[in-house]
């Protein structure tokens with residue numbers, strides 16, 4: 001056992017002494033030590049109950065002959081950090097989480113891990129940490145939130161709350177209506193109810209085979225979810241007690257391989273996942289040492305049909321509806337009917353292969369999960385655009401476009417999200433504009449802010465199908481409309497987005513993957529000569545460290561040190 005390093009021999013008497021102080025009994029020294037990577041934190045609705053979840057899991061681990069050691073990571077609630085400089089810390093928190101998991105698991109030589117994430121950055125952070133540690137690992141997320149309802153019964157969620165701010169701004173809704181939405185959009189604990197970033201990542205874990213079926217869709221705080229926690233705990237114990245050769249198969253790098261990464265993107269396409277999945281999956285692929293690049297996404301997108309539309313792309317459908325309609329297994333079973341190359345067969349943490357896992361799954365409601373011959377679209381819900389404005393790529397969630405897929409507009413430039421919010425509210429943005437928000441990339445922000453406030457204001461103010469938005473920052477999973485993010489290279493590293501001026505003509509063609517500024521070589525060269533990138537003043541030591549090490553979005557905004 002890996003934990004023999006801290007358990008065996010006379011030289012480890014002090015180590016055992018310390019372990020005894022934590023409650024380890026004589027008979028426990030023969031058992032596998034399981035790290036329980038939890039993310040209990042009181043300020044996130046998807047996490048405030050995870051202390052109780054960990055208790056259930058630890059009890060099951062003890063009952064199954066292993067010894068649990070719980071530790072916790074931090075988390076940022078993107079919704080609460082939204083629209084102010086708190087969001088600068090959101091993406092960087094992914095690195096702290098990855099580093100925390102690596103630190104605790106490796107410092108104490110634990111044998112296996114069960115990870116309990118839920119919201120946006122906690123999921124990829126824990127996966128990245130787990131990949132560095134590379135022991136058998138089962139993921140089981142806290143679970144999604146129920147959808148909410150207004151007083152008159154209309155389904156709502158967090159996206160409705162953000163868009164309501166724009167509607168209130170234009171006078172379309174009253175103070176009372178805004179208050180009704182505020183009080184009812186988030187009716188329970190869990191990760192916000194739509195296919196936002198958290199639930200997208202929790203769903204992709206099923207496709208990658210690192211979590212058991214139901215992980216993406218079974219509601220939090222339900223008996224069904226508690227069963228899933230227990231099942232996951234039993235499974236990690238089963239694996240931890242296997243003979244070494246058998247156990248080896250379930251080390252996370254043997255499960256989360258190239259096939260798993262490709263399967264994750266395929267499911268993402270079929271279900272219209274958050275644009276943030278691109279950033280996180282690229283970072284995960286890098287950590288797993290899998291050869292996967294941004295360009296590969298369009299190849300997958302062309303092959304996969306979009307068959308499940310969920311909020312924010314379809315405001316009436318939420319994760320609980322997908323669960324009732326058969327869950328992610330039913331989606332995968334249906335997707336596979338389009339061809340053998342849609343999903344690769346691959347070992348899953350439950351012990352079966354992906355094909356075995358989905359073979360009996362059925363769609364129970366074809367209004368919610370469409371059949372393969374009746375897709376929402378024949379291509380997937382995400383696309384990567386290229387052109388002089390995005391030589392290394394930019395991301396758009398095609399599933400969320402409400403207006404034209406070809407758009408020519410004139411640029412209105414803002415050098416930060418704050419400037420953009422003020423500009424939009426003050427009527428600086430008009431139909432036919434392309435809103436440019438720059439210096440919000442991983443380095444420029446720093447931290448690549450998620451911009452649900454500007455995109456929701458645009459939707460809420462009725463400009464959704466009349467303007468486009470491009471940024472080197474990123475969006476929320478709750479963002480809709482022609483919003484193009486992750487523009488790389490970013491302004492802070494000299495990308496053309498930094499050279500744009502008000503009035504420039506910008507051309508977007510989603511189906512041909514184009515994002516271009518209509519500028520001549522001479523114009524660009526002349527502007528580059530007088531270009532001086534803005535460096536935002538920073539007081540935070542952590543954000544300074546982050547800015548020094550972070551790479552751009554086209555490589556997942558990972559930290560790189562020599």
Ligand SMILES: CC(C)(O)[C@@H](O)C(=O)O
Nearest residue numbers: 078079196197476477478
């Ligand atoms: C606050 C949200 C909606 O959770 C957002 O963080 C996302 O990325 O989806």
Ligand SMILES: [Mg+2]
Nearest residue numbers: 078120197450
């Ligand atoms: Mg987010």
